[in-house]
Amino acid sequence: MPVNHTISRTHARTAALTLAVAALTAGAATGAGPASARPADGPAAAPAAAAECSDAYRIEQKLSTGTTWRMCWRYHKDAGLVLNHISYQPPGEPSPIKVLSSARLGQIHVPYDDGRNEYQDLTQAGFAQGLMNLKPGECPGGTLRTVKVPNSWDPDRPTVSGLCTTTRARGHAYRMQGERANKVYQKQGKDLLVYTVNQVGWYEYISEWRFQDDGTITMNVGATGSLSPFDYDAGDGRGWPLGKGAKDYATSHSHNVFWRLNFALDGSAKGRVEQYDSKVSPPANGDGGPRNTTTRTDITRELAGDAKNMRWWRVVSARGKNADGHRRSYEIVPGPSAKYPGRGYTRHDVYFTEYNKCEQFASDNLPDCGAGHGRSVDKWVGGQQLKRPVVWVNIGYHHIARDEDQQPMPVHWQGFSLAPRDVTAMNPLTPEQLADQNGHVE
Ligand SMILES: [Cu+2]
Numbered sequence: 001m002p003v004n005h006t007i008s009r010t011h012a013r014t015a016a017l018t019l020a021v022a023a024l025t026a027g028a029a030t031g032a033g034p035a036s037a038r039p040a041d042g043p044a045a046a047p048a049a050a051a052e053c054s055d056a057y058r059i060e061q062k063l064s065t066g067t068t069w070r071m072c073w074r075y076h077k078d079a080g081l082v083l084n085h086i087s088y089q090p091p092g093e094p095s096p097i098k099v100l101s102s103a104r105l106g107q108i109h110v111p112y113d114d115g116r117n118e119y120q121d122l123t124q125a126g127f128a129q130g131l132m133n134l135k136p137g138e139c140p141g142g143t144l145r146t147v148k149v150p151n152s153w154d155p156d157r158p159t160v161s162g163l164c165t166t167t168r169a170r171g172h173a174y175r176m177q178g179e180r181a182n183k184v185y186q187k188q189g190k191d192l193l194v195y196t197v198n199q200v201g202w203y204e205y206i207s208e209w210r211f212q213d214d215g216t217i218t219m220n221v222g223a224t225g226s227l228s229p230f231d232y233d234a235g236d237g238r239g240w241p242l243g244k245g246a247k248d249y250a251t252s253h254s255h256n257v258f259w260r261l262n263f264a265l266d267g268s269a270k271g272r273v274e275q276y277d278s279k280v281s282p283p284a285n286g287d288g289g290p291r292n293t294t295t296r297t298d299i300t301r302e303l304a305g306d307a308k309n310m311r312w313w314r315v316v317s318a319r320g321k322n323a324d325g326h327r328r329s330y331e332i333v334p335g336p337s338a339k340y341p342g343r344g345y346t347r348h349d350v351y352f353t354e355y356n357k358c359e360q361f362a363s364d365n366l367p368d369c370g371a372g373h374g375r376s377v378d379k380w381v382g383g384q385q386l387k388r389p390v391v392w393v394n395i396g397y398h399h400i401a402r403d404e405d406q407q408p409m410p411v412h413w414q415g416f417s418l419a420p421r422d423v424t425a426m427n428p429l430t431p432e433q434l435a436d437q438n439g440h441v442e
Pocket residue numbers: 223253255399
């Protein structure tokens with residue numbers, strides 16, 4: 001949130017809004033504007049599950065490939081968009097499979113390299129209040145919903161047309177040459193996208209949730225808008241020169257984004273966490289090739305985890321198995337991350353904490369949780385037994401500005417995925433002709 005703290009928030013926002021409007025106009029003039037939107041779809045069909053929310057707060061999308069995603073949404077005064085009761089129903093699955101009870105951002109921490117500014121965008125800088133109105137062209141082919149912003153600072157805009165749900169082609173879901181040369185099995189994947197744009201100072205964050213027809217969920221935050229005009233002092237004598245010559249130095253900074261996930265696989269908040277590590281050993285005495293040994297560690301107590309080569313985690317259902325008799329699980333697949341060692345809470349890539357209603361934000365936690373209860377996620381890893389694990393994922397991006405960042409700043413993305421592991425017995429998009437190819441195939 002690169003806005004100088006001596007500048008009033010209102011002033012900064014108005015100025016940034018003007019820039020954003022200018023940017024959209026420029027985009028349209030060069031033919032780079034988004035495609036025009038279709039009329040909104042009619043009301044969604046009644047959900048198979050009990051109504052966990054009213055129609056206005058329900059998102060239900062059957063993708064053209066046959067997979068249906070269902071969820072409820074609400075808008076939190078600090079966290080912004082919250083997705084609840086998320087379920088996945090691939091073709092052939094008789095009922096929705098519950099995945100997450102809640103998913104949202106947990107914080108965006110923005111420290112500047114010169115040590116002079118450090119922002120907590122969700123809890124101190126008005127991230128949720130900065131929800132932006134979207135035009136239909138910014139939600140191509142989709143539906144824009146009206147969001148009531150709780151405790152709106154601006155009485156003139158208590159509601160914002162700010163939530164887009166739409167679908168997008170992903171390219172190949174799979175391709176396979178059949179037994180006969182003239183037979184190719186291929187499918188083009190489709191995704192449901194759910195996103196908002198939130199302005200914080202001069203920046204605009206696109207919070208995107210992507211629900212794929214193969215069960216993968218990908219969450220990304222994209223930062224765009226513009227660099228703050230007040231951060232060209234490069235107070236530490238470094239930064240990167242933007243503009244002619246070497247006069248204006250943009251101060252480098254990090255965006256450390258946290259997501260907070262409450263799993264509810266098969267409808268149960270209980271779940272096991274497992275960590276897998278693989279170790280490659282060199283060939284022994286010229287006998288064969290290198291060997292790779294994978295070991296599982298059960299994470300039974302709260303953990304601050306560090307990503308590592310050939311390490312991964314999964315959350316395993318306490319209740320459900322797929323048709324092969326294997327426990328359903330979701331694997332955490334982190335995207336590229338520049339881990340920022342400057343604060344205790346940014347030192348680890350993933351945190352598994354036992355559910356505590358009071359623990360809401362990864363840093364600068366807002367509720368008063370009582371004396372001695374820390375205010376950031378690193379303090380909540382206290383050795384408690386994990387029965388109802390909450391997963392916090394931290395993905396960092398070190399932003400050293402470049403000439404191309406003006407103007408507007410191209411979107412830079414950071415995020416991670418949740419990949420289904422044994423949620424279904426086979427590829428959920430398997431064509432009928434290959435449905436018997438499960439396990440060893442002769
Ligand atoms: Cu940045």
